[in-house]
Structures are given as C-alpha cells and as structure tokens.
Amino acid sequence: MPLVAALLLLWLPGCFTLTDSKEVRSPGWVSGPEGGSLMVQCHYDHGWETYVKWWCRGADWTFCRIMVRTTGSEDERRSGRMSIRDNHRDHMITVIMDSLGAADADTHWCGIEKEGDDLGAHVVVAVFQDISSPRGPEEVACLQGESLAVTCQYNRGWERNQKWWCQGMDWESCKIIVRTSGSERDNGRVSIRDRPENRTFTVTMENVTGEDRGTYWCGIERVEVDLGARVRVTISTAATAGPATARPRSLHEDMHILILFFLKVLTLLGLVSDVIWVNRPQRARAGAGGSSNCDSLQAPGPYYPPTRTGVTALG
Incomplete structure (x- = not known):
C-alpha cells in the first residue's frame, strides 16, 4: 500500500x-x-x-x-x-x-x-516487504582439523545490515558466535566477512573439531525479526571419511604424461635397433689382404674309402 x-x-x-x-x-x-x-x-x-x-x-x-x-x-x-x-x-x-x-x-x-x-x-x-531469508548450503562437511567456509547470499537492500552466524537447533535461542561490524570480524577460530558488492557473506571456521558439528544459522539483523537460513555442519575424521575422490588431471599434466610415453617408446625402439645391428650376419670383405667368399673355399683332399678290420684291400 x-x-x-x-x-x-x-x-x-x-x-x-x-x-x-x-x-x-x-x-x-x-x-x-x-x-x-x-x-x-x-x-x-x-x-x-x-x-x-x-x-x-x-x-x-x-x-x-x-x-x-x-x-x-x-x-x-x-x-x-x-x-x-x-x-x-x-x-x-x-x-x-x-x-x-x-x-x-x-x-x-x-x-x-x-x-x-x-x-x-x-x-x-x-x-x-521482503522476508526472504538468506540463501546458503543446507549441509556442509569437513574433516577434523581443517577449515570450513560457508557462503550465504542475500537480496538487494540488505547490504548495510549486520550479518551474523549462530549455533543451535532453535532459531530464537541460537547462540550468536560472530557478527559483522563493518565488512569483516574475527572471533577466535571463527570469522565473518560481508561483500556488499556481490551481496554475499562468508563464515570461516578454522581447525574444526568434533564439537563443531551441529546446526548453525547465517542471518541478517533487522529492526523487527531477523532473517536466517539453516546450515547443518558435519565433521568427520580421516578414518571415517569416505574414499577420496581423485583430482582430475589438467591438460598440462596430460600432455606431460603423453610426452614421457613417446620418449620411452623411442628409447625402447633405439635399444631394439642396437640389438638387431649387433647380431646381424657377418660377411668377409673382398680386397687387398683378403679374399672373397668363393676364394675362401678349400680344394677337396684325396679320397680315402673306408676300411673294415680283417679285410685286405685288393691291389
């Protein structure tokens, strides 16, 4: 109206x-x-x-x-x-x-x-009237000892309002851990940073432990009722974490592997060629101080017929 x-x-x-x-x-x-x-x-x-x-x-x-x-x-x-x-x-x-x-x-x-x-x-x-809550991930997971970051988005018009991050199942009684004062604010292991230029704010929790798991809220402070979005945080150890997903190789890495493969093939072909060259059939060379294959054959000697013991050859 x-x-x-x-x-x-x-x-x-x-x-x-x-x-x-x-x-x-x-x-x-x-x-x-x-x-x-x-x-x-x-x-x-x-x-x-x-x-x-x-x-x-x-x-x-x-x-x-x-x-x-x-x-x-x-x-x-x-x-x-x-x-x-x-x-x-x-x-x-x-x-x-x-x-x-x-x-x-x-x-x-x-x-x-x-x-x-x-x-x-x-x-x-x-x-x-705008009662649209911030938009964030419904659930985030992190390994114990690592850092966790949660980014929430908000609508136009809330750039100058304070943003906060609280923990607790109940929206009305959740404990505010950190809130903005300007653009960024730290509170021990937890920090919050507001980026009005793209209407997002990011909460970072460092060196998380099992006690950090639970329900959180990223919210916007208003004169009347605040606006918030629920985020569930799960923390796991390396032993209970699922199998690691292999990082996809980049184009540069693929080209490097391909070049190494071709170099190995060329090296193998070179070794095979050397073996074949060393074991090739040998021929004597004709010329001074040598003789041809034909000249190298010896003239046949006299023929002696076989004899048997006890038999006298006729003259």
Missing part, C-alpha cells in the same frame, strides 16, 4: 508540482525493503561543487522538510538513519537511508542550497 501511495504522487497530475531543476538530475524512483536500506545518487552540473547539498522529504517543494545536509565539503554528514555525502570530482550527491520503514515511502528531493530559490530534483521512495 505505501508503494501504491508513493506512485500515485507521480500519476495524479495537478495534486503537486514536481518541477525538477535542469542543473540537478535524479533517478526519479528508488525502492528498498522494509528494515533494509537504499541509496540515492543525484548528479549536478559543474560550478556547484562547494555549495551546500541537502535531502528533504515532501511532495510539495515549497514545504519539504530537510532531513540531512552537507556543509559544502566532501565530508559525510549523518542525521539519524540518513547520511549524505558530496563528491566534487564526480559532481554527485549520495544519500543513504537505513532501517527503512513503511512511513519512509514518500516523495523526496536532493537539492543545492543557493541564494534565491534552491535547485532540486525529486525522488519517489518506495518501501516493500
């Missing part, structure tokens, strides 16, 4: 005048989840770098209420749940609204303060 009401501000002409200054440009419409955050970036023309920038709320430009403003510098300024920062080089105003509520759905303005009438561009802010 708040989203519909915010859009009606644009669709009902004549109710309010939403006249943007040509020197300031805004996205026109942004949205974020209730309990989460959103970011608005407005650009302005060259020449307005050192002027005060502001963020105000209200469809009527004349009576909109300024929520947060800069001092003319690039320093970030915060007021309650909102912050504003000016980038002089990129000519860009960045506004962040945290812990969004249904009441934040309204028309806002990013503007420049100057003498006379200020400059500004309108932005319709919509807030929607």
Whole structure:
C-alpha cells in the first residue's frame, strides 16, 4: 500500500508540482525493503561543487522538510538513519537511508542550497516487504582439523545490515558466535566477512573439531525479526571419511604424461635397433689382404674309402 501511495504522487497530475531543476538530475524512483536500506545518487552540473547539498522529504517543494545536509565539503554528514555525502570530482550527491520503514515511502528531493530559490530534483521512495531469508548450503562437511567456509547470499537492500552466524537447533535461542561490524570480524577460530558488492557473506571456521558439528544459522539483523537460513555442519575424521575422490588431471599434466610415453617408446625402439645391428650376419670383405667368399673355399683332399678290420684291400 505505501508503494501504491508513493506512485500515485507521480500519476495524479495537478495534486503537486514536481518541477525538477535542469542543473540537478535524479533517478526519479528508488525502492528498498522494509528494515533494509537504499541509496540515492543525484548528479549536478559543474560550478556547484562547494555549495551546500541537502535531502528533504515532501511532495510539495515549497514545504519539504530537510532531513540531512552537507556543509559544502566532501565530508559525510549523518542525521539519524540518513547520511549524505558530496563528491566534487564526480559532481554527485549520495544519500543513504537505513532501517527503512513503511512511513519512509514518500516523495523526496536532493537539492543545492543557493541564494534565491534552491535547485532540486525529486525522488519517489518506495518501501516493500521482503522476508526472504538468506540463501546458503543446507549441509556442509569437513574433516577434523581443517577449515570450513560457508557462503550465504542475500537480496538487494540488505547490504548495510549486520550479518551474523549462530549455533543451535532453535532459531530464537541460537547462540550468536560472530557478527559483522563493518565488512569483516574475527572471533577466535571463527570469522565473518560481508561483500556488499556481490551481496554475499562468508563464515570461516578454522581447525574444526568434533564439537563443531551441529546446526548453525547465517542471518541478517533487522529492526523487527531477523532473517536466517539453516546450515547443518558435519565433521568427520580421516578414518571415517569416505574414499577420496581423485583430482582430475589438467591438460598440462596430460600432455606431460603423453610426452614421457613417446620418449620411452623411442628409447625402447633405439635399444631394439642396437640389438638387431649387433647380431646381424657377418660377411668377409673382398680386397687387398683378403679374399672373397668363393676364394675362401678349400680344394677337396684325396679320397680315402673306408676300411673294415680283417679285410685286405685288393691291389
């Protein structure tokens, strides 16, 4: 309903005048989840770098209420749940609204303060319900003594909310082991790191033991009810672990094995050739100091017929 009401501000002409200054440009419409955050970036023309920038709320430009403003510098300024920062080089105003509520759905303005009438561009802010839990693995397994890493994903709008990792079967009473404070936080063997650029956070448990097995939750902190996903962790010893899966060989390793095979074949063929050459039939060579095969045959000697004992040969 708040989203519909915010859009009606644009669709009902004549109710309010939403006249943007040509020197300031805004996205026109942004949205974020209730309990989460959103970011608005407005650009302005060259020449307005050192002027005060502001963020105000209200469809009527004349009576909109300024929520947060800069001092003319690039320093970030915060007021309650909102912050504003000016980038002089990129000519860009960045506004962040945290812990969004249904009441934040309204028309806002990013503007420049100057003498006379200020400059500004309108932005319709919509807030929607998002109770989608983070998405992570249902079960992870690890060998005792090794490190275990669990990565969970979350939806747009939860980048600035704290993330946590807790242990226990019951969601409401699980013990939080570590939570983010900024982007990364360590707690002994357990660490957690949030990566808002790809909307994931990773929990690492080092040197796990059998006592680390059990049910865990990766969660997102909200103003009302937190969001979480259950992860079952199993720890096993090398003796109880299943057979190791052979690592597939790479193309480089396959080529190396193939080259060694061909080298061994060539070496074997060389040895066989040497054996055949050494045991080949020999022939005497004709020439000086030698004789041909034919010349080497001896003339037959005189023939003596066999004799038997006791028999006298006739003359």
